[in-house]
Amino acid sequence: MKALILAAGLGTRLKPWTLSHPKALALVGGKPLLRLTIEYLQAAGIYDVIVNVHHFSDQVIWALEKNKGWGSRFEISDESDLLMDTGGAIMKAAGYGYFKNSQDFLIVNADVLTDLSLQELISIHKSSGQLATLAVSERSSSRRLLFDQPTGLLAGWENMTTGERKITRQVNSMQPMAFSGIHCLQTSIIEHLAKVTEFDTRAPFSVIDGYLLLSKTCPIGYFDHTGARFMDTGTPERLAAAAAVFAS
Numbered sequence: 667m668k669a670l671i672l673a674a675g676l677g678t679r680l681k682p683w684t685l686s687h688p689k690a691l692a693l694v695g696g697k698p699l700l701r702l703t704i705e706y707l708q709a710a711g712i713y714d715v716i717v718n719v720h721h722f723s724d725q726v727i728w729a730l731e732k733n734k735g736w737g738s739r740f741e742i743s744d745e746s747d748l749l750m751d752t753g754g755a756i757m758k759a760a761g762y763g764y765f766k767n768s769q770d771f772l773i774v775n776a777d778v779l780t781d782l783s784l785q786e787l788i789s790i791h792k793s794s795g796q797l798a799t800l801a802v803s804e805r806s807s808s809r810r811l812l813f814d815q816p817t818g819l820l821a822g823w824e825n826m827t828t829g830e831r832k833i834t835r836q837v838n839s840m841q842p843m844a845f846s847g848i849h850c851l852q853t854s855i856i857e858h859l860a861k862v863t864e865f866d867t868r869a870p871f872s873v874i875d876g877y878l879l880l881s882k883t884c885p886i887g888y889f890d891h892t893g894a895r896f897m898d899t900g901t902p903e904r905l906a907a908a909a910a911v912f913a914s
Contacts, residue, residue: 669707670715671717671776673718673726673776674750686722688725707738710788711785716743717730719744743764752872757867774848777898779897780801782891786889791889798849799851800845802843803894804890809824809826810842812842812843814841820878820886821835823878843888846891
């Protein structure tokens with residue numbers, strides 16, 4: 667199993683740190699978020715990562731090289747010239763041939779800290795035959811994914827603030843869940859995304875938009891980690907709070 671770590675974000679909510687540093691190197695208990703993410707993957711037996719970089723990319727690359735990937739083998743997906751968003755990041759990393767010999771791979775956000783079981787997520791993904799399995803939980807969120815209750819397959823998305831809804835399949839009952847930024851995918855999803863005609867997958871696009879389009883014909887499911895510890899460290903307040911919960 668290999669993993670793509672999304673570490674290219676601008677971190678606009680994490681100012682003033684991100685005025686001179688990348689979000690992925692913000693510290694929690696004296697450790698950069700990127701190191702904590704790598705160690706989290708290592709705990710699940712995953713030692714091969716590709717890290718996408720954009721904002722202060724030189725600092726991220728320097729940290730990885732200086733610390734020898736904190737014990738993991740690493741490659742860089744360089745988005746210095748153009749930030750590719752989450753979906754574009756997958757296609758960019760695939761362009762390096764990184765996933766070529768893998769049946770499945772993980773995606774994790776560098777600014778998310780959790781103790782959800784990656785082994786369980788991977789196991790459920792592999793046994794389900796789903797094209798993608800998204801880690802979700804029942805928690806407050808302005809945007810939620812909607813899953814068909816009987817089948818557990820993605821059927822839509824909603825913005826709780828604006829009331830906007832995108833329904834991809836008509837089902838009798840939908841379960842709203844908050845996406846956690848961790849997902850396990852079949853490598854064949856790259857071919858599926860490349861065939862999507864609604865947008866140019868060589869340009870920046872959201873992977874959620876990709877999932878919604880694919881959900882019309884492909885099984886996109888979820889892994890419910892409600893009850894596991896989870897924190898989005900995207901703001902200074904959340905970053906400070908994370909130290910008390912996850913620093914060791």
